[in-house]
Amino acid sequence: QKEVEQDPGPLSVPEGAIVSLNCTYSNSAFQYFMWYRQYSRKGPELLMYTYSSGNKEDGRFTAQVDKSSKYISLFIRDSQPSDSATYLCAMSAEGRAAGNKLTFGGGTRVLVKP
Amino acid sequence: DAGVTQSPTHLIKTRGQHVTLRCSPISGHKSVSWYQQVLGQGPQFIFQYYEKEERGRGNFPDRFSARQFPNYSSELNVNALLLGDSALYLCASSIRTGDQPQHFGDGTRLSIL
Known part of the structure; x- marks a missing residue:
């Protein structure tokens, strides 16, 4: 079983909808949690960073x-x-x-249709 | 300010060859980490270097090695290339070891024929 599980999708939503993504993990030592966005043929781009539990909001x-x-x-x-x-x-x-070791999920592909 | 830069962007090699990939961290960042991303999967941790010392190593064979230079740039070397080494190799940097979050470059796409 992987340490971090993430539904691969694809997740298809209409423009303007709310996209909901999630991951589960098994290692209770994890304290830093990040979300990255990756476009095709590009590196991961940091979206959100959280330390320990709680909520964080940044724009959308x-x-x-x-x-x-x-x-x-x-x-x-x-x-x-x-x-x-x-x-x-x-x-x-x-x-x-x-x-600095990061453990990643497998990624969820999202498609927002106009 | 420039982000993490990696070179080359794309490389084609044949089985058994050797390859060297290069990374320049964000200015002021002293920690560099390397990741392998196979198509359709999340990145897998290979190495971390901080102040020219190896600070972490993932579950990769000894064919993989790396080093960090006094200017904090880094090289990843892979010997005796296998078809399974075909992947996107990503470099990430942070100010110091243990720092999160890390910032990634756009990677080197390595294709093995």
């Missing part, structure tokens, strides 16, 4: 972390065709031993 994006359930979510409001991409969740433990 809201990230939620529930450590008790080992579950994280990303919501995209008022979705646009330009939001069509693969969304990757990533996590990291804290401390010197963990270093």
Whole structure:
């Protein structure tokens, strides 16, 4: 079983809808939680970053972390065709031993139709 | 300010050859990490370097090696290339070890024939 599970999709929504993405994980040591967006033939672009549990909002994006359930979510409001991409969740433990190692989910492909 | 830059952008090699990939971190960032992303999957951690020392290593064979230079740029070397090494190789940087989040370059796409 993978440490981080993410539905591969594809997830198809009409323009203007809310996109709901999530990941589950098994390693209780994870403290840093990130969402990256990746367009075809490009590197991952950081969207949201959260430390420990809680919610964070930035423009159209809201990230939620529930450590008790080992579950994280990303919501995209008022979705646009330009939001069509693969969304990757990533996590990291804290401390010197963990270093900078990120553990990624497999990515969810999102398609926003005009 | 320039982001993480990687070179070359695309490389074609044959089985058994050797390859060197290069990464320049964001200015002021001293930690560099390397990831392998096979098509349709999430990136997998290969190495982390900080202050020219290896600080972490993923589950990759000894054919993979890396180093970091005094200017904090880094090289990833892969020997005896296999077809399964075909992937997008990503470099990420952060200010120091243990820092999150990391910022990624656009990668080097390596194709093995």
